Amino acid sequence: MTAVTRATLYGYFETGDVPTSAQFTDLIDSFLSLTNTAQQTVASDVVFSGQIVPTRVSAVDIVAASAQVTNDLNWQTGQGELTMSATAAVTALTTATFVPLSGASTITSGATRFTSAAAQRLLYNGAAVKTFKADLRCMVKRADTGARAVIAIRIGLNGATLARSEMQTTIGTAGGPGFLSTETNIQMVSGDYVEPFITTRQGSAGTLEVHGWTLNVRE
Secondary structure, three states: OOOHHHHHEEEEEEEOOOHHHHHHHHHOOOOOOOOOOOOOOOOOOOOOOOOOOOOOOOOOOOOOOOOOOOOOOOOOOOOEEEEEOOOOOEOOEEEEOEEEOOOOEEEOOOOOOOEEOOOOOOEEEEOEEEEEEEEEEEEEEEEOOOOEEEEEEEEOOOOOOOOHOOOOEEEOOOOOOEEEEEEEEEEEEEOOEEEEEEEEEEEEEEEEEEEEEEEEEEE
């Protein structure tokens, strides 16, 4: 039949009543089944006084006074951001050979499921396979008076650059900065890391100064 309220159920089982088959069906349908694999809906708020040990949670909003998470639930997000903390030189770039962007970096507060175990790297330590959007922004300029050159950046995954993330700009003599920005989607498993790379595509890069870069990863 259908689920009914408690007040209705109480009316079925008052002294002297003889509940019908349909009323017993209503009674059964009004409670959660421990063996039913189909989705069941609870119309009211639910308060648990003990520990919840789910294998999967899907929720629009979860409110809790305190929580301890042992598994990577699908409502939890991951994000991390590295920011360059000091100007650094990049020298002797070889055409089309990408090298990691130099410069000391710090991970910003609020990072979840990401750490910075090594310089210029964001390490994912979540338990689930996730797809993230990674974006890289940086500013470079010549530290010499060489000719114009085309500079390219890429985002790298586990030490290998991702060609789809490449972005280029042209820089001139000393004093002429170049701004680059790129983003791409990356699927990551626990232990994967991302990092920024740079190279020259045309002309002699000579000596570059990296005046700032930010690598951000988020769901």
